[in-house]
Amino acid sequence: MKTYDLIIVGAGPGGSMAAKTAAENGLKTIFFERGRKPGEKNSSGCGLGPRMWKDFPSMMKYLTPEKCPSLRAGAAARNYFINEKGIVVGYVMTRPTESVSYEPAKSWITMNCYRSDFDPWIAKFATDAGAELKNSTLIVNLLKEDGKICGVVDEHGEKYKAPIVIGADGAVSMVAKQSGLRTKWAQDQITVTPQYDFFAPPNKIDDIMGDEALAVWWSAIFPASYQVFFHDGFHQGLGNWLNKWDKNPLFYLNRVINLKYYQRLLKILDAKPRELQSHLLPWLKYPYNTHTDGVILIGDAGGFPCPLEAEGIYPAMVTGKIAAEVATEAITSEDISKSALSKFDEMWKKTSVGEEFEAGEELYNIWKAMPFSPKETMSWFVPMFMEVMGGIYDWSQPHAKRVRQIAAHIKSYMPKALPFIMKYVFPLVAKIFENDLDRIMDPQKLMSVIPKIMDLIPKKKKQRREKV
């Protein structure tokens, strides 16, 4: 039996960050990867955000195209809107706005790279710091003595002993299960995410997409689908909670691919399907049961992906680092009890990840009710939004008459839009602004005011010229 100070199950970005931190703190650390190398089992998450450069500058400055050939930074995001007939009825392209406060966030919104590039890159920081990486090894159980967790067992029965085990083993976490922290996710806590990777020549991507990093396809006929551009290809994927599918997830992803607009995009990009991928992604209102005696769960295993857009790399790195700091302190003070490890919760709650979860429930609810409810919500949202955005680009009527036509049409959506705003938008706004807006955002008040505002728009043309 081999003995360590700290065992980490999983060598994704969270596991590697924990291993690096622990090794730097002088702990004898081992981390396990079931693939032949880190990243070859993973298929999502690599739209890296600028917060990583803010929080981990000494690492991220080394992330270069030489190290990660798939790397592609982009400043722009595109939002496509697709109606019930499968027609792209509009799109909005955005870039970092004037209120964005720091570099590199002013220059790009995400830095995209494949996990097969990124995960080995970040694991090397851990091995360079002295942590031992064991590849091609599946950890199948926790080692227990007198009912207390004291290590792990691999698929060959080999035992590894350590006072603390960090579960960095993803959505279907053995560590969570065997430690009793969680048997399974509830179906409204976990999404399944099918995804295609397409090859496209880098010059085509540059010429056609410019510096667009990603796109979201908002639709009335499939759950919102994301598109992320890499150096020589792109991902197209979508997800939904497990209890929300009425057909095979691939049926809905193929609906994206089969859009006329999308087919044209594939053609001009000279794109070819290259890989089919699927993974589970925890999507929670708030993480809970993150630790017990001798065990801490981080990243996806702990349910930390962002409650709005479910990006998981950054939260995994943040929680991985904190877990290793807490483990170091617990091992040094020889107290690995649940109450000693509760410092983990205290610490992540103070980070940018914790701040994200302060409105976790509201973000989760609005996302679930809107882009992930194509039939119920997007079917009226898309035409209403396009009426606002694009209605005026029309020469079918005199312009003033056209404006009245648009206003009347928008008004017709109000019976659906107002209850939605009250149920999902108000709670989020109230949470974000810490209830300061209570007075003006009172739903009752707004319900009575909005129809009046709509009534201010004249229904009949006034005869202005008669008296002239």
Next chain:
Amino acid sequence: MKIEIDGLTKHILGTGDFISIDISKCNNCGGCILVCLVNLWSRKDNRIYISEDYKEKCLECAACYQVCDAGAISFQYPAGGTGVIYEKG
């Protein structure tokens, strides 16, 4: 362009069994059939089966395991160094 999914996945063979179904617990809800992207589950004579060649096709997402509220499906990842490989994931 209609996408043929055959040929879009790569597997390293050599794992033992890693998914199984306990028919005595199965309530025949069909959730596993619905969520499996590569259609590894099927129903025959009112009984749920996993395809014999699942080890060469499974994407290891574990959606079948997660969706099974009856707790009839067991899932463990395949042996270290085997199974699906994502080169562009």
